[in-house]
Amino acid sequence: MDIRHEAHRTGPMPDATRPSLDALRKLTLPAPLALDCGESLEEVEIAYETWGELNADRTNAVLVCHALTGDQYPAGPNPLTGRGAWWPRLIGPGKPVDTRRFHVIATNVLGGCMGTTGPASSRPDGRPWGTDFPVITIADMVRAQRAFVDALGIDSLFCVLGGSMGGMQVMEWAVQAPEKVFCALPIASTARHSAQNIAFYEVGRQAIMADPDWCEGHYIARGRRPDRGLAVARMAAHITYVSESALKRKFDRDLQDRAATSFSFDADFQIESYLRHQGRSFVDRFDANSYLYVTRAMDYFDLGAAHGGRLANAFAGSPVRFCLFSFSSDWHYPPAEAMELTRALVAAGVDVSHIEIETDKGHDAFLLEEPGFEAAVAGFLDASARQRGLAG
Amino acid sequence: MSARADHIAIVSRIPAGARVLDVGCGDGELLGLLRESKGVDARGLELSSDLAGKALARGLSVIQGDADSDLDIFPDDSFDVAILSKAIQQMRDPAHVLSQLGRIAPEVLVSFRNLGRWPRRLQLLSKGRMPAPPLWHDSDALHPCTASDMVSLARELGLTTQAMAPVDDGVVGKFRNGGLVRLNWSADEVILHLSR
Structure with a gap:
């Protein structure tokens, strides 16, 4: 089995239709x-x-x-x-x-x-x-x-x-x-x-549920997907997975493909561009309701x-x-x-x-x-x- | 690989099958020896994650932690013997650490460098310089002490010195119950066997 590191490769799932899961074991x-x-x-x-x-x-x-x-x-x-x-x-x-x-x-x-x-x-x-x-x-x-x-x-x-x-x-x-x-x-x-854990995941859940495409949880039946909400949820959570010193080391306040700030709400900073990418690539592979249920399971965990x-x-x-x-x-x-x-x-x-x-x-x-x-x-x-x- | 003489001496003081905690266990050499020769339930506490990882690879149970602050995770009498080998002078609060060991186990073995040895006394007297090799500010011993200092501290903490042995040039002398003055004068390192 070839297991070369390919973690940063993005998958071939560009559109809104999820491919069939039937092929999996x-x-x-x-x-x-x-x-x-x-x-x-x-x-x-x-x-x-x-x-x-x-x-x-x-x-x-x-x-x-x-x-x-x-x-x-x-x-x-x-x-x-x-x-x-x-x-x-x-x-x-x-x-x-x-x-x-x-x-x-x-x-x-x-x-x-x-x-x-x-x-x-x-x-x-x-x-x-x-x-x-x-x-x-x-x-x-x-x-x-x-x-x-x-x-x-x-x-x-x-x-x-x-x-x-x-x-x-x-x-x-x-x-x-x-x-x-x-x-x-x-x-x-x-x-x-x-x-603090519950708080961050609640922000993510609220972002999903605030997306009009969430359709009170029944977006699949309506042929829609709350991608924007799910992307924001991923962005918020991702911040908690990395340290301040690593963010400073990798991005600091460096600008994204530009010499100066643009006086707009574009992704001026590299960290913004990075987080947006994290959000975008996540929605291709994850279901928003799954995100609600699995984060809830973690919140309830208290051995x-x-x-x-x-x-x-x-x-x-x-x-x-x-x-x-x-x-x-x-x-x-x-x-x-x-x-x-x-x-x-x-x-x-x-x-x-x-x-x-x-x-x-x-x-x-x-x-x-x-x-x-x-x-x-x-x-x-x-x-x-x-x-x-x-x-x- | 032949075992260190001070390790063999410590092993000789520990009953077969005992529950043993080695504080500052390093890569687990002493605990490994104890497990092989005495069949003890061997546990370690070690500050360095690299050394703790090596102890893990020996099949030992080791918790990475700081003896100054983390000994409180062990309940009263959770071990039969606690060992502190060549580490007490490196502690920020040796009295706290020693009293914690006496709480965790009824028997404590502690070994350390003896500043009371006569050439060290002579150096301070004659040259006015600290006998801490190589330089006083390089030494990792935060609290240099003599054998008499340690026996006195143990007594204050309610621990009785059952036996003591000198270690000179890697050779361990006999464990005796007494002879502290002579030991304090001559021994390079000292092993104390304390009990509640």
Whole structure:
């Protein structure tokens, strides 16, 4: 599998009609999925991809959980968007998550828009869900993944790893099914969405819902798309994924293709042009309602509150080996929040490691070149695999 | 690779199967030795992320953190033994760190450079210059001290010195319960075995 870094390539999706998702690899869950909100979903489809061979004992499976805007293609190109693997430095032959040693599985989350059942999918009667889709939680996403992994005939996972919202799923896996996870790597994540996190995502949701093309959530049935609102949502969120020092290093107040400010509202500054590009390229590959549902799931995530108000209770007696990573300049999910999770895991008597990587790349550092991070992941996984009896 | 003499001496003081926290564990060499020879439950705290990453690759559990501020994440008596090897003089608040170790574990092993050794006393007396190699402002020891200073601090914090041993030129002497005056006069480095 060729996994060259192609993250900045934009996909061939220029028009308003979404290409068919039917070509993607999918599995339909054998039973209805009960949700936290009290409703249940029938015939849930999970879109997924795999790399590397499953061993005879079925003990070398690694589940990769994606972030808010990610998909099931961490280690290979997305055939629909043409975008390259989003974790090419971490997963692949000879990489820290070595596909010659591990069977890597990635799914699109419940509520997502890359083939898994979500608000852009059709109801049993054929009409698109839109905002009639039930509100889902991170725990629901993990329940769907668990049913999916069961359906694959895999009893336990060697490892679950993921960054940002993917890290929330990792924690939730360890809480829901500690006996099925040997080691867990929550990366650049938090056990609890802060007021600031909720605030930024609420700005994004309001931008989407203020777009007249949103049509109260039923734009698919009306043949429209709230691209402007979704682009603004992406722009606002993107600011929180990068650090002030990285913005200064890359853009500062530099002007975009001009010698002086234009006394207009054009994108005079490079940072404006960059953010507009981020917004524009995002709407080609993401569904606005999915953005509402998935950000809501993150807002509702509070592991401690879900366990009697004490985070340590969520992990009491857990046999899972944890390894947390945080990044010094991440102000979206700051290292202090990873340290709080570490404190809870220590209090619960769980085997935990936590490394804070020094970087100026902000929250997105987990997706970028960070040799210290990559080496530490490789070391932890190799040592854990030897403890699990997996050949090198 | 042969193990360091001071590491072997520390290993000799730790019971098999103990829960051990090594504060300032570096790349995990001592913890690795403890796990292999004593089967301990080995955990580390390390300030440098590069070194912590190397300890991870040994299969050890390590938390990257600052002993001056992060020891409060460990509950009371969450370990049987806490180790602070050649690091206490680098702490901003050695008394706080030592009292935290005594809270986390009933037994504490601490090793450090002994400023009380006679040539060091003589240098200060005769030349009027600090015996901090190579230069006083280059030394990473923020709080140089003598063996007697450390035993006295431990006592103030409610920790009893069970045994002490000198380390000279990489050779560890016998652990004894007593002989502090002589040790303070002659030892290059000192290992103290403290308990509540």
